[in-house]
Amino acid sequence: MTQEQMLDELAQMSRGTLDERMGIRVLEASPERVVATMPVEGNTQPFGLLHGGANVVIAESVGSIGANMAAGPGRFAVGLDINATHHRSARSGIVTATATALSIGRTLAAYDVVITDDEGNRTCTARITCMLRDLPKG
Template structure:
């Protein structure tokens, strides 16, 4: 991935996301049906189906919401960090506001602070009616890429 997120078009940034996804086609994101549909320096947007990501009562699993949030925050952090860095999540929290029972949920991630060592993102997950399902915040540590990685 060699895109400069601050000067690239949204289509170029989305292409860089596709490059990241291609590194592991059997990733958790793929298994959960997470699809990044928009990517820029200002925000990332992804959808995830409720079906297949539910708890025993048929509601969207809270952990699935956290996976969507962590995925968006980590991708955004990696894009901002650039190709010579790696990012790892060091903190995430989530407040679950209401249940989703069917359809798609949409996560919108916006950077709160993007620095050389820490990257903090807020992720709002909504149902198809636009009702907020979950609010999450993730902090990622930005590190130098180890040699050979």
């Protein structure tokens, strides 16, 4: 499957999900690295800043995509732990989340996620760990 076909498949899978409602768009995806964007507009808290929870949502999304790809056929990933440190606020534009694999094993996958604003400033750093499991039989 080409990268373009995979991105189309991910976009179709996102229909009707939180990712779609938040405007998350995957630009690149592999088990080792996932890149996605999200608009600030529509994802703010009452003071006009990007909501911290929105950072966690995009971080969970990119980490989970990478982990599910790493799990392989007949397997899937579930989030086990996520944490985020918010460094600076974003008020407009688009943020970009880049998940980089820290460790991919048989049962766990961990990703470092860096979120930046339009100017390349780091706004958030997150880490997500996913458990890799076999699909239920039957």
